[in-house]
Amino acid sequence: MTSSYPASSKASRDTTAVVTPGRVKNLAIVVLVVVVCYLAYRQNRQHVNAPLAVTSGVKTVPEIQHDLGQLTRRIGYAEKDRTEYAESDVKVPPPSNTSSNEAQYNDFNYKAPFSYMDQKTGEANVTWEEGNCKQVDTQGVINRANEYCEIEYRSKNRWFEIIVDYKFTNTRLLYSTNPNYVWVVIPKIASGNIQKALELGTAEGSEVKQLEASSSSAVRPLESAFTFTFIRNPWTRLYAAYRENIVEDPSFEEYQNVKLVLHSARGIPPQDLEQVDLNSSGKSITFTEFLTMLTKVSTEDYSEHWQPWFNMAEPCQINYNKIIYIEDIEMEFEELKDRISSRPDAIQLEGPSRVYNDSDIVSAYKTVPRDIIDTIYDMYKEDFIIGDYNKEPGCIGI
Numbered sequence: 025m026t027s028s029y030p031a032s033s034k035a036s037r038d039t040t041a042v043v044t045p046g047r048v049k050n051l052a053i054v055v056l057v058v059v060v061c062y063l064a065y066r067q068n069r070q071h072v073n074a075p076l077a078v079t080s081g082v083k084t085v086p087e088i089q090h091d092l093g094q095l096t097r098r099i100g101y102a103e104k105d106r107t108e109y110a111e112s113d114v115k116v117p118p119p120s121n122t123s124s125n126e127a128q129y130n131d132f133n134y135k136a137p138f139s140y141m142d143q144k145t146g147e148a149n150v151t152w153e154e155g156n157c158k159q160v161d162t163q164g165v166i167n168r169a170n171e172y173c174e175i176e177y178r179s180k181n182r183w184f185e186i187i188v189d190y191k192f193t194n195t196r197l198l199y200s201t202n203p204n205y206v207w208v209v210i211p212k213i214a215s216g217n218i219q220k221a222l223e224l225g226t227a228e229g230s231e232v233k234q235l236e237a238s239s240s241s242a243v244r245p246l247e248s249a250f251t252f253t254f255i256r257n258p259w260t261r262l263y264a265a266y267r268e269n270i271v272e273d274p275s276f277e278e279y280q281n282v283k284l285v286l287h288s289a290r291g292i293p294p295q296d297l298e299q300v301d302l303n304s305s306g307k308s309i310t311f312t313e314f315l316t317m318l319t320k321v322s323t324e325d326y327s328e329h330w331q332p333w334f335n336m337a338e339p340c341q342i343n344y345n346k347i348i349y350i351e352d353i354e355m356e357f358e359e360l361k362d363r364i365s366s367r368p369d370a371i372q373l374e375g376p377s378r379v380y381n382d383s384d385i386v387s388a389y390k391t392v393p394r395d396i397i398d399t400i401y402d403m404y405k406e407d408f409i410i411g412d413y414n415k416e417p418g419c420i421g422i
Contacts, residue, residue: 157419173340180247187237197235205364208253252346258404265329282306288320289313319399334406382421389417
C-alpha cells in the first residue's frame with residue numbers, strides 16, 4: 025500500500041521516535057539544573073522544612089494537601105523575608121568581636137535588644153543594640169490567618185470532617201449548646217483556668233462537653249456555633265512548658281519527655297535511661313537542653329504542651345470567630361464571657377497557678393545559642409506570623 029504522506033513528512037515522523045545522544049544530553053542538562061537549584065535553595069533555607077510533620081505512615085489526601093499547603097506558604101514567606109531584608113535600610117553590622125561564621129547570626133532586618141551566648145566560647149559576646157521591638161497587633165489576628173492560609177471566603181465548620189481528617193482528640197474540642205459555642209483547646213494557654221470559668225457560667229441543665237465525631241448529624245447543629253481559641257507568644261509558652269512539664273512537676277507520662285531530652289541533648293543511650301533517676305535528672309535539665317531536644321525531634325512527636333499552636337489550632341481548616349491573646353486575657357475575657365455564657369456574672373477567671381516574670385524568661389533565652397533560637401523560630405514560624413509576635417525573645421512583654 026502506498027502511503028498518503030509525503031516522503032519528507034514520513035521521514036520526519038520516523039525520526040521523532042529515535043532517542044538521539046543530543047536529546048539525552050539535553051535531558052541530562054535539564055535534570056542537573058533542577059537538582060542544582062534545589063540544593064541551592066536547601067542550602068539557603070536550611071530549616072524551611074523543620075516544622076512539617078513527616079511520618080512513615082500513609083497519609084490521607086486532606087493531610088497531603090495540608091502539608092503541601094504549609095510548604096507552599098512557607099516558601100512564599102521565606103522569599104518575602106529575603107526580599108524585605110534586601111530592600112530594608114536597617115542593617116545590623118556583625119559585631120566586631122565575632123568571626124565570619126558567627127556573622128551569619130546577624131541575618132535580621134531589625135535589631136535585637138540583648139546579647140546571646142556564643143555557642144563556641146560560652147560567653148555572651150554576640151551583642152545587639154537596643155530597639156525595634158514592634159508592638160503586637162492583636163486586632164488583626166484572624167485577617168493574618170486568612171492571608172497566611174490564602175482563604176478569601178470561610179464556610180461553616182464541618183466538624184465531623186475536621187475531626188476525622190485532622191485527628192482532633194475530643195479533649196481538644198469543648199462545646200456547649202446553651203449558648204452555642206465551640207472552644208478549640210490549646211495546652212499551656214491557660215486552658216485549665218478558662219475551662220473552670222466556663223463551667224461556672226454554663227446555664228442550668230447544660231454543660232461543657234467534649235466534641236466527638238460520633239456521626240455527622242450529631243455535630244451538625246454546631247456548624248454555625250461561635251468558635252474561638254486562644255493564642256500565646258511561643259517564647260513564653262515554651263518556657264512555661266519547660267518549667268512545668270520538665271523541671272518542676274512532670275507527671276508519670278511526662279517522664280518520657282525527660283528521657284527524650286536526656287537522650288537527644290545529653291546523648292545518653294536509651295538502654296542506659298532505665299537506670300537514671302528521672303526525677304532528679306529532670307530537675308537538672310537546662311533550658312538550652314530542652315530547646316535542643318525540640319530541634320532534633322519531629323514536631324509530630326512533640327508533647328501537646330509544646331506542639332506548635334498552628335498545628336493544634338488548625339486555623340487553615342477551622343473558621344474562627346475569635347482568636348484571643350492570652351497576654352490580654354483579662355480585657356478580652358470580659359467581652360468573651362458575654363458572648364458564650366448565659367450567666368456571665370457567675371464567671372470568675374482565676375489567675376494562673378504559676379507566674380513567670382518577663383525578665384526571667386528573657387534571661388533564660390540569653391543563655392541559648394543563636395543557632396538554636398533561629399531553629400526554634402523556624403519551627404514555630406506560623407505561630408509568630410499569625411500572632412504577629414516579635415522574632416526576638418528579648419522583645420517579650422512588648
